Amino acid sequence: xPTPRTGSPLALTVLALLQYKPLHPYGIQRLIKQWxxxxxxxxxxxxxxxxxxxxxxxxxxxxxxxxxRDQAYPERTVYEITDVGRAVAREWLLDMLAMPKxxxxxFPAALSHLLMLAPxxxxxxxxxxxxxLSEALAGLEAEISAETGHGLPRITMLEAxxxxxxxxxxLQWLRSVxxxxxxxxxxxxxxxxxxxxxxxx
Amino acid sequence: xPTPRTGSPLALTVLALLQYKPLHPYGIQRLIKQWxxxxxxxxxxxxxxxxxxxxxxxxxxxxxxxxxRDQAYPERTVYEITDVGRAVAREWLLDMLAMPKxxxxxFPAALSHLLMLAPxxxxxxxxxxxxxLSEALAGLEAEISAETGHGLPRITMLEAxxxxxxxxxxLQWLRSVxxxxxxxxxxxxxxxxxxxxxxxx
DNA sequence: AAAAACTAGTTACCATGAAACTATCCGGAG
DNA sequence: CTCCGGATAGTTTCATGGTAACTAGTTTTT
Numbered sequence: 196x197p198t199p200r201t202g203s204p205l206a207l208t209v210l211a212l213l214q215y216k217p218l219h220p221y222g223i224q225r226l227i228k229q230w231x232x233x234x235x236x237x238x239x240x241x242x243x244x245x246x247x248x249x250x251x252x253x254x255x256x257x258x259x260x261x262x263x264r265d266q267a268y269p270e271r272t273v274y275e276i277t278d279v280g281r282a283v284a285r286e287w288l289l290d291m292l293a294m295p296k297x298x299x300x301x302f303p304a305a306l307s308h309l310l311m312l313a314p315x316x317x318x319x320x321x322x323x324x325x326x327x328l329s330e331a332l333a334g335l336e337a338e339i340s341a342e343t344g345h346g347l348p349r350i351t352m353l354e355a356x357x358x359x360x361x362x363x364x365x366l367q368w369l370r371s372v373x374x375x376x377x378x379x380x381x382x383x384x385x386x387x388x389x390x391x392x393x394x395x396x
Numbered sequence: 397x398p399t400p401r402t403g404s405p406l407a408l409t410v411l412a413l414l415q416y417k418p419l420h421p422y423g424i425q426r427l428i429k430q431w432x433x434x435x436x437x438x439x440x441x442x443x444x445x446x447x448x449x450x451x452x453x454x455x456x457x458x459x460x461x462x463x464x465r466d467q468a469y470p471e472r473t474v475y476e477i478t479d480v481g482r483a484v485a486r487e488w489l490l491d492m493l494a495m496p497k498x499x500x501x502x503f504p505a506a507l508s509h510l511l512m513l514a515p516x517x518x519x520x521x522x523x524x525x526x527x528x529l530s531e532a533l534a535g536l537e538a539e540i541s542a543e544t545g546h547g548l549p550r551i552t553m554l555e556a557x558x559x560x561x562x563x564x565x566x567l568q569w570l571r572s573v574x575x576x577x578x579x580x581x582x583x584x585x586x587x588x589x590x591x592x593x594x595x596x597x
Numbered sequence: 598a599a600a601a602a603c604t605a606g607t608t609a610c611c612a613t614g615a616a617a618c619t620a621t622c623c624g625g626a627g
Numbered sequence: 628c629t630c631c632g633g634a635t636a637g638t639t640t641c642a643t644g645g646t647a648a649c650t651a652g653t654t655t656t657t
Contacts, residue, residue, distance in 0.1 A: 203613085234504075242613085293522075296502055299405055299436065301497055302496070348584045349582060360569040368561040444644055
């Protein structure tokens, strides 16, 4: 029974929640949203959730506990974690923490093709991004101070802290780039493109 | 002919390169690697590349230019971009720049389940991450100064700058967290977990 | 001469994710 | 009282994405 090599964020979250208590899929989704984890794991549609559960079952990391039937409601299958599941969840987590995974977010990819656009278009687009990200950052900060005020320990909001830090860094950089494009410090000419294209290295 | 709603990083890159000159798939892969774009778009195996090209074809964004046969070598189909393709690439790019997309990297997801681990395990794992990221950061900085020395204009390395900035921010935050865990500023107790779990909000 | 790396493409499988569909039930607006 | 929206619970379909491995010839290195 080779456990799936990659513990996805969703699979890890399922194991974590089942460690708290046995749940049915919809309950898992609800908990993720209630605890605000839907900012870091995708459970928008339950499709992936059900498929993830299937995989965890066949890998022996969780098992069916019971199948409830609350009259007229669809059947709810309640799952619980196994001992293997508990162990594997720890391994996955340690691995995800220690080894940065090469992911390919679309923004840097987009940045690498700026030469297709005119300077104005670029700075306008980046400015729109600045506005959107500012709001997101404000939201994160509000959330953090709300939870702090609520008396929750800091360990439960490290992921929000992390998002705040990297969003703030992106924002600061974006603002400086937009500024430099607007005030003429950051320019380039058609000749540059040719030199770039010819560059053998 | 509804153009695929999401221009993926790879699709955008293919359009961008074909705008430079007609190419066959393998040539596209080579160019991506030569120009160092393989840090921001995934072309490890060409599977996705061929499928992406298929989609671009059926969407009318690129077309077959010719089919070469260089004796004994497999056939190489050379593609070129269409006018529609040129227009769509610009739209996609502007969109990707201006509108941040909710992506779900695994690290923040992992951070949100730290309660499964003991403090020591966490700080050890995070320290390993610090080491790996430091190396990655050094690599990025080396690359940037190499290109600068080579006389390439700054616009061609904004994506590397971006990666440097966010990696540096993550590193700084990681170091502070590890420090605070080691020196006892950041602790929590089993009682906290219960309070957290019971928390209705 | 053998091993490795490059050229070029294909196949199969698994994972991810969006969207829409089937149903039932409940609370509130009108 | 009825209709609407939203919550409950799960399924199906389709597009996309990624890994791995396989074929098969060629060039370069050891």
